[in-house]
Amino acid sequence: xxxxxxxxxxxxxxxxxxxxxxxxxxxxxxxxxxxxxxxxxxxxxxxxxxxxxxxxxxxxxxxxxxxxxxxxxxxxxxxxxxxxxxxxxxxxxxxxxxxxxxxxxxxxxxxxxxxxxxxxxxxxxxxxxxxxxxxxxxxxxxxxxxxxxxxxxxxxxxxxxxxxxxxxxxxxxxxxxxxxxxxxxxxxxxxxxxxxxxxxxxxxxxxxxxxxxxxxxxxxxxxxxxxxxxxxxxxxxxxxxxxxxxxxxxxxxxxxxxxxxxxxxxxxxxxxxxxxxxxxxxxxxxxxxxxxxxxxxxxxxxxxxxxxxxxxxxxxxxxxxxxxxxxxxxxxx
Amino acid sequence: xxxxxxxxxxxxxxxxxxxxxxxxxxxxxxxxxxxxxxxxxxxxxxxxxxxxxxxxxxxxxxxxxxxxxxxxxxxxxxxxxxxxxxxxxxxxxxxxxxxxxxxxxxxxxxxxxxxxxxxxxxxxxxxxxxxxxxxxxxxxxxxxxxxxxxxxxxxxxxxxxxxxxxxxxxxxxxxxxxxxxxxxxxxxxxxxxxxxxxxxxxxxxxxxxxxxxxxxxxxxxxxxxxxxxxxxxxxxxxxxxxxxxxxxxxxxxxxxxxxxxxxxxxxxxxxxxxxxxxxxxxxxxxxxxxxxxxxxxxxxxxxxxxxxxxxxxxxxxxxxxxxxxxxxxxxxx
DNA sequence: GTGAAAGCGCTAACAG
DNA sequence: CTGTTAGCGCTTTCAC
Numbered sequence: 001x002x003x004x005x006x007x008x009x010x011x012x013x014x015x016x017x018x019x020x021x022x023x024x025x026x027x028x029x030x031x032x033x034x035x036x037x038x039x040x041x042x043x044x045x046x047x048x049x050x051x052x053x054x055x056x057x058x059x060x061x062x063x064x065x066x067x068x069x070x071x072x073x074x075x076x077x078x079x080x081x082x083x084x085x086x087x088x089x090x091x092x093x094x095x096x097x098x099x100x101x102x103x104x105x106x107x108x109x110x111x112x113x114x115x116x117x118x119x120x121x122x123x124x125x126x127x128x129x130x131x132x133x134x135x136x137x138x139x140x141x142x143x144x145x146x147x148x149x150x151x152x153x154x155x156x157x158x159x160x161x162x163x164x165x166x167x168x169x170x171x172x173x174x175x176x177x178x179x180x181x182x183x184x185x186x187x188x189x190x191x192x193x194x195x196x197x198x199x200x201x202x203x204x205x206x207x208x209x210x211x212x213x214x215x216x217x218x219x220x221x222x223x224x225x226x227x228x229x230x231x232x233x234x235x236x237x238x239x240x241x242x243x244x245x246x247x248x249x250x251x252x253x254x255x256x257x258x259x260x261x262x263x264x265x266x267x268x269x270x271x272x273x274x275x276x277x278x279x280x281x282x283x284x285x286x287x288x289x290x291x292x293x294x295x296x297x298x299x300x301x302x303x304x305x306x307x308x309x310x311x312x313x314x315x316x317x318x319x320x321x322x323x324x325x326x327x328x329x330x331x332x333x
Numbered sequence: 334x335x336x337x338x339x340x341x342x343x344x345x346x347x348x349x350x351x352x353x354x355x356x357x358x359x360x361x362x363x364x365x366x367x368x369x370x371x372x373x374x375x376x377x378x379x380x381x382x383x384x385x386x387x388x389x390x391x392x393x394x395x396x397x398x399x400x401x402x403x404x405x406x407x408x409x410x411x412x413x414x415x416x417x418x419x420x421x422x423x424x425x426x427x428x429x430x431x432x433x434x435x436x437x438x439x440x441x442x443x444x445x446x447x448x449x450x451x452x453x454x455x456x457x458x459x460x461x462x463x464x465x466x467x468x469x470x471x472x473x474x475x476x477x478x479x480x481x482x483x484x485x486x487x488x489x490x491x492x493x494x495x496x497x498x499x500x501x502x503x504x505x506x507x508x509x510x511x512x513x514x515x516x517x518x519x520x521x522x523x524x525x526x527x528x529x530x531x532x533x534x535x536x537x538x539x540x541x542x543x544x545x546x547x548x549x550x551x552x553x554x555x556x557x558x559x560x561x562x563x564x565x566x567x568x569x570x571x572x573x574x575x576x577x578x579x580x581x582x583x584x585x586x587x588x589x590x591x592x593x594x595x596x597x598x599x600x601x602x603x604x605x606x607x608x609x610x611x612x613x614x615x616x617x618x619x620x621x622x623x624x625x626x627x628x629x630x631x632x633x634x635x636x637x638x639x640x641x642x643x644x645x646x647x648x649x650x651x652x653x654x655x656x657x658x659x660x661x662x663x664x665x666x
Numbered sequence: 667g668t669g670a671a672a673g674c675g676c677t678a679a680c681a682g
Numbered sequence: 683c684t685g686t687t688a689g690c691g692c693t694t695t696c697a698c
Contacts, residue, residue: 004473007691018669023693030694033667053450054390055691058674063387073419079412086406086433095451098431100419117386118428140337224612253616279557283586285618340675351685356677363678366683388675391690 006049015043026051057119066306067097067115069108069125075222075250076278077295084299085124092307094121103128103192112138122306128191132156143309145302149196157305158320159298163193163275164200166291166325167245170273171204173289174243177333179271183216183241185230185251192222194247197275201245216241220251227254228261235262235270243271243333249278249290252332256284271333286331297323339382348376359384390452399639400430400448402441402458408555408583409611410628417632418457425640427454436461436525445471455639461524465489476642478635482529490638491653492631496526496608497533499624499658500578503606504537506622507576510666512604516549516574518563518584527555527580530608534578549574553584560587561594568595568603576604576666582611582623585665589617604666619664630656 012019017036024030025040032040043049057063068085070078086096097120099111108130115123122143127135132146136155144156149163174182184201187194198217205212218234220226227246234240235258246252252274259266266272266286274281274290281288301321308319345352350369357363358373365373376382390396401418403411419429430453432444441463448456455476460468465479469488477489482496507515517534520527531550538545551567553559560579567573568591579585585607592599599605599619607614607623614621634654642649 005691008693009691019692020669020694021667024668027693031667036667050446050450052391052452052691053447054387054396054452055674056693057387058385058391058676058690059692059694061674073412073416076409076412079406079409083406083433086431090432095430095432095447097428098419099423099428100416113383114386114428117383119385119387256616280613280616283589283613284616338675341677342675352675353677353686354684357684360677364683369683385675388690389677391674391692392676392678394690 006047008049008051011040011043011047011049014047015040061119062121063119064093065095065097065118065120066122066124067099067118067120068302069099069101069111069115069123071101071103071126071128072222073100075248076280077248077250077276077293080278080295081299081302084296085303088300088303092303094307101128105129109138116140116142122310124302124306131191141314143306143314145305145309147298147302148191149193150191154318157309157318159301159305159323160320161293161298161323161325163197163291163293163325164203166275166293166327167197167200168204169327170245170289170291171201171208171210173327173329174245174271174273174333175208175210177243177271179210179243179333181211181213181216181242183212183218183234183244184247185218185220185227185234185244185255186247187219187222187251189219194219194222197247213239213241216244222248222250224250224254224257227251228257229254231255231258232261235259235264240270243267243273245273245275247275249274249276249281249288252288252290253280253284256288266332273333277328281328282330284332289330289333290328291325292328293325294323339380341382341384344373344376344380344382347380348373394452395454396452397426398428398430398451398453399455399457400432400451400453401635402432402434402444402448402456404434404436404459404461405555406433408581409613410581410583410609410626413611413628414632414635417629418636421633421636425636427640434461438462442471449473449475455643457635457639464524474647476639476647478638478642480631480635481524482526483524487651490642490651492634492638492656493653494626494631494656494658496530496624496626496658497536499608499626499660500530500533501537502660503578503622503624504534504541504543506660506662507578507604507606507666508541508543510576510604512543512576512666514544514546514549514575516545516551516567516577517580518551518553518560518567518577518588519580520552520555520584522552525555527552530580546572546574549577555581555583557583557587557590560584561590562587564588564591565594568592568597573603576600576606578606578608580608582607582609582614582621585621585623586613586617589621599665606660606666610661614661615663617665622663622666623661624658625661626658627656 025032025037124145126147132154146156186198218230220230277292341352358365358370457478459480465487479489519531551563553563610625
């Protein structure tokens, strides 16, 4: 086993040159005679020298790292985004620091502080609790990309999906299929994407003259159990909606559970529409009609945004990238 | 917006003390008079000082970070492990650097080098291509936990699952149900977990006197398409196995696709057993019989192993943690 | 073409 | 109880 930490002065000594020369032989930022360069490289190979990124970071004031703060990796939608972010960043030589916030305000805040303390070069963040201004206050002038539907001043670059469009398509599709009494299972109140989706649902249903009873709107956590419980509440009464739009696919899975428990057939007794198009959606029986949320594109857009911000500095105006969503009609409607 | 980078000397100057005192007032590693401490803390608050972890890392020779190298985050099994690792590490104040290797030898190797250059305090790694010795050569004396079924000298702490046990239960269960002609869809040849699972399958089938034709064994990538293609090859001929064990659930999903395409009923025409118990398993129709692979426990065991190694140093003997697997009989058998 | 010296931000001897 | 000094490993002036 070779000595564990070979540092630049070890290489310099062994090659009979100064650390400066080793640095330049490796980086190519200054001319080094061919002969010296070869000798240095040889010693580097023999000693197994690998420069310390920590030391470089301190000196260069940049770490080649980007943090990605995500709400909840147990929803299959997010690993896809995370993978896309990771791969895009890795291609450009950046490492990703992934943090899971669970949407908790305290967790969001402490993670933000830790990220600043780690001198990351940029941050991609899907906020659930903190406001854009609070975030900016914590991270200073750090390159910041927010994944959010928030309207208005963000103090950050933005990546969003056009959820209203997909939801509108879904509602129209329900009407075309003859479902006129419709309900909605949304996420918790607040800054979650469920809020926008619910608003879009209401607007679309109203525009098309569909019936939406107040008690056909449910707010639950974005998970399978939430969907199941809301489903039970909505479907048990005789007075129930004939179609239900869910704020995401995971909730729809829970709704499938509820329908199964109650012996109800989908779509005969109740139609179901999801949101996200996670892989499971096409594995369910019946296959789930859903709105496709382009996870990989979202990740790629975030990477692109954060890298251009890192390159351009804080002066250039903030950008907004809006990605389309589209309805995928399948068997559950 | 406050000045972006407040450093310790700024605080010292504003509080009228030395940087040393600020450091100690914050860390508590040296007594500081109550009066001074209060003053320093006040200034820290006003200026919004947050110490640089990069600088601390260079000085202290430890980064409070652990790398987690995983094969493929698109298989839902891994996000669960990753989440467990992330949470366990976060609880102890460590940040996780997640890398996705896709099992590529070149990627594994460069990621390993980069990780060393980043001075992480430890590494949790599920190797697919590199051998334990090659890995140890690259990472030097770094605390290293390998997630692998590899038998023999590992030069690292190990976390493994007792796959043989679960597979044996599965095969016995198939026999009990009256399936005597059995096949297997495994992963690619090599260091993948599929190799051990196949060997266990063969051993168990042989011990119980079941029939396993050579062409009922398939090697495919660990994804849905792989399962589908293998399924088509196995199920099309009249001479087909009556039950198929899959090396993981994702492959089993592909097999479901194939059965569906061919108009075959599960379990009447062919029984299916998976491995992992990802959430989808219980959502399929019919619900998938599978061997539960304790993802969260694996993650927790890795965290525990790497942290104790970090605490104990390289001298203490390597440990092996073996986690049980158990069959979950459901509707697909 | 090469080297000496300074400094990134921090902490720990050492000294008082 | 507090401050001065050195140094973690690197890159970049500045000087020759």
